[in-house]
Amino acid sequence: MTARTDTTAPLRGAPVAVTAPRLDVARVRARVEAVPDPELPMITLGDLGVVSAVTTADDGVLTVELTPTFLGCPALPAITAAVQDVLEECGHPDGRVRHVLAPAWSTDRITAEGRAKLAAHGIAPPSPAGAASGPVRVDLGVPCPHCGSRATRPHSSFGPTRCQSMLRCTACRETFPTMTAI
Amino acid sequence: MPETGRTLAPPPADRAADTDRAADADLALLTLRLGDDALILGQRLCQWITRAPTIEEDLALSNIALDLVGHARALLARSGQLDGTGRSEDDLAFGRTDRAFRNALLTELPNGDFAVTVARQLAFTHYAVLLQQALADGTDRELAAFGARAAKETAFHRRHADLWTERLGLGTEESTRRMRAALEQVWPYTAELFDEDDLTDRLVAAGVLPPLAALRTAWQASVAAVLDRAGLTVPTPTWQGRGGRQGLHTEAFGPLIAEMQSVRRQFPGGTW
Numbered sequence: 205m206t207a208r209t210d211t212t213a214p215l216r217g218a219p220v221a222v223t224a225p226r227l228d229v230a231r232v233r234a235r236v237e238a239v240p241d242p243e244l245p246m247i248t249l250g251d252l253g254v255v256s257a258v259t260t261a262d263d264g265v266l267t268v269e270l271t272p273t274f275l276g277c278p279a280l281p282a283i284t285a286a287v288q289d290v291l292e293e294c295g296h297p298d299g300r301v302r303h304v305l306a307p308a309w310s311t312d313r314i315t316a317e318g319r320a321k322l323a324a325h326g327i328a329p330p331s332p333a334g335a336a337s338g339p340v341r342v343d344l345g346v347p348c349p350h351c352g353s354r355a356t357r358p359h360s361s362f363g364p365t366r367c368q369s370m371l372r373c374t375a376c377r378e379t380f381p382t383m384t385a386i
Numbered sequence: 387m388p389e390t391g392r393t394l395a396p397p398p399a400d401r402a403a404d405t406d407r408a409a410d411a412d413l414a415l416l417t418l419r420l421g422d423d424a425l426i427l428g429q430r431l432c433q434w435i436t437r438a439p440t441i442e443e444d445l446a447l448s449n450i451a452l453d454l455v456g457h458a459r460a461l462l463a464r465s466g467q468l469d470g471t472g473r474s475e476d477d478l479a480f481g482r483t484d485r486a487f488r489n490a491l492l493t494e495l496p497n498g499d500f501a502v503t504v505a506r507q508l509a510f511t512h513y514a515v516l517l518q519q520a521l522a523d524g525t526d527r528e529l530a531a532f533g534a535r536a537a538k539e540t541a542f543h544r545r546h547a548d549l550w551t552e553r554l555g556l557g558t559e560e561s562t563r564r565m566r567a568a569l570e571q572v573w574p575y576t577a578e579l580f581d582e583d584d585l586t587d588r589l590v591a592a593g594v595l596p597p598l599a600a601l602r603t604a605w606q607a608s609v610a611a612v613l614d615r616a617g618l619t620v621p622t623p624t625w626q627g628r629g630g631r632q633g634l635h636t637e638a639f640g641p642l643i644a645e646m647q648s649v650r651r652q653f654p655g656g657t658w
Binding site: 272274275276277300304305307308309325359360361362363364366370384386 | 445446449450452453454455456457459460527528530531533534535536538539542545546601
């Protein structure tokens with residue numbers, strides 16, 4: 205155990221509010237989008253496309269709207285807390301983080317940079333999700349991130365995180381995850 | 387209200403407020419029903435964790451359960467806002483007794499063998515996708531957003547159920563026998579999903595819910611197509627199990643929520 209600071213000691217003089225300078229919306233957005241995803245730390249929230257909007261609300265409070273990848277995404281509370289911390293660092297301790305469901309997140313929102321980073325980490329980027337109400341896509345011809353072969357086939361729709369599914373490469377016989385096209 | 391001998395029409399603003407309150411109360415009950423369906427089925431599916439036939443199946447069932455709990459969170463949080471009590475989703479999930487739950491009995495049925503779980507998933511997922519797609523076109527904006535989002539997720543659950551139904555139906559003699567028995571066991575509980583009552587009548591009239599008879603027709607065609615591919619026939623039950631929407635549950639329900647609520651009981655107010 206390390207020694208704890210005695211928080212009951214009387215303060216010398218009036219407490220000085222240490223507030224960071226208030227950054228404008230565009231700069232806050234850049235900082236929020238740079239936050240790494242807790243489950244896929246190789247990509248940022250901006251790469252993932254979950255930052256729907258950063259605006260100044262009618263009451264003047266800076267508001268960040270996040271759209272969850274999946275409704276039950278267990279990383280959402282961690283993401284929300286991380287964004288709240290960023291707002292504080294940006295001089296907006298009163299800033300709000302809201303979750304919005306419409307329009308629904310899609311893997312099509314992952315940026316080109318995000319897709320490249322996923323591939324570099326052995327996660328095959330998703331194929332285009334296509335129409336929102338069609339049948340579930342079966343991932344055919346997803347290139348293997350290890351050997352590049354397109355002779356891959358679906359293994360399981362469900363993988364290590366909710367947004368990934370598993371495929372198997374028939375060329376190099378590796379099993380690999382892909383971002384489930386949704 | 388006691389009769390006063392004369393009727394005073396409330397000012398228009400109050401009438402509008404009354405209408406809003408009644409609409410909110412109806413939506414609160416609907417989101418409670420749908421939220422409880424998702425919560426209880428999610429809890430049931432979690433009982434497969436470490437017991438599923440393969441590691442992939444363990445992940446599949448737990449991921450489906452995770453989605454369902456996510457749906458329950460969204461729906462129950464809304465229910466607590468609309469019913470005026472301000473209860474959180476945790477208050478509703480962990481703070482109610484069995485008679486206060488409004489899930490359809492189908493969702494609480496014991497897992498049985500793997501075929502029973504697949505049969506229950508088949509019936510529920512086809513219903514859920516159709517319902518969520520209809521909610522997406524409904525008049526309540528928040529439920530519409532939920533429906534559009536959730537239908538995309540539930541489509542994966544439906545495909546999982548479809549593939550297993552075909553595999554078991556067309557597999558071995560034993561898997562076919564078990565799948566047939568499972569369908570017979572589960573099907574009497576499917577009627578309750580489409581039951582109409584005063585609440586659903588008002589919500590259909592308000593354009594929030596689709597007409598349930600039409601939903602049932604679409605569901606029958608949808609599951610029949612899968613069963614046909616699997617070489618199985620749609621059961622024709624001679625009885626129907628219902629009561630969940632009124633808070634009357636099966637014997638298996640008490641132990642399910644006792645386990646689900648045990649941590650909250652041991653550590654009241656705990657967060658994690």
